[in-house]
Amino acid sequence: MATITMYSTGVCPYCIRAEQLLSSKGVGIDQKIRVDLEPDRREEMMTRTGRRTVPQIFINEQHIGGYDDLAALDRAGGLDPLLGR
Template sequence: MYATGVCPYCLMAERLLRAKGVADIEKVRVDLEPARREEMMQRTGRRTVPQIYVGDRHVGGYDDLAALDRAGGLEPLLAA
């Protein structure tokens, strides 16, 4: 997950993933490593954080993650 230290949506995404049983969340802090923000924008086409990946699949931001969960698609993705 691409994130910053002060992003409330990053914290909400982390909370949701932990509630689903994800113990290890790899965070890339784009506020501490500005070059990684460029990497994030190249990979995702987006400028805002969080940008969440489950494995190699780009899920999107927090709203996308929450919508995926509401639609019942998050748990199967995490289980794969």
């Protein structure tokens, strides 16, 4: 089973859509890091990804990117194999 980590905020519509997409695949987010509640974690996110925006999604420690990247990966047929499906 895949391990999913997502950097997010409480009011990010793309974070919600990413969660919905993953939920539709029958998987949940193992670690949700709220950078609005833990500002120091935003620096960690930027160091890991080179990006400032949320969501930033990792599957099995592989950086997927944001919601648009996740949705594109799904449309291309690459998401299910990463999720072990």
